[in-house]
Amino acid sequence: MENNRKIDAFLLLNELHEVINSRDRREIWNFIVCSLNKIKSELADAKKSKYSVYENDCNYISGIFMRSILDYMKIEMLTSSRDWIKDKKNVEQVWLSVWDCKDRIDFCRERVHLDLFDKIDYSLKETLRFYREQFGPGAYMSPELKVLKRNCSICKDNIKKCSHLSGVIYNGSLCSEILIDVELIGGSLVSYPRDHRCRAWPWRIDENGKSEVLFISTYCIGDFLDNDDWFDLNSSCPW
């Protein structure tokens, strides 16, 4: 283990606190995008071996947290105008960002405690309450899939046979199930979905009663490690 680590996840979070206190949104956004790029680089396979398992895990959680702040800022930006709710595209976009942010914050809260998580969580719950008041509880698409095989994202083997557990971080990588040989059986509208992103919006129903609904979302909690919208700083920064 090297002493002169390039990233200290907790130091980074302290710095983030200071930047957030400055309340300059562009500064916060730029700081997070730079931090995400650093974390992504530190979590690259070649560099990971220089650090301890603990450091790699901290980096991963910090990345998820930083990414959730971008979700949160996006919600803040999209809801900043007085008439934001009249723009249906906005309404759908905010809805998606709320669930993206919520999933990431829940993930972090299970592992680390920061007061900031509770503040964001409270604000998200208020937004969801506002949606219930405005649009009701909603109906959601629930796809029925036949999955013949599920592999482990860590060892790529059959997840039923390996020792890894889905949802656990292993040396800076989150274990998840990779679905192999998936057959789509059908889908139905439900009130309590697995994924709230697949919501049926009334304005998407055409004169024949048909509606466009998101069937399966491509959301991934750790997408800060892949190509993502925070990469292109100039075009994605809303301020």
Ligand SMILES: [Zn+2]
């Ligand atoms: Zn495995």
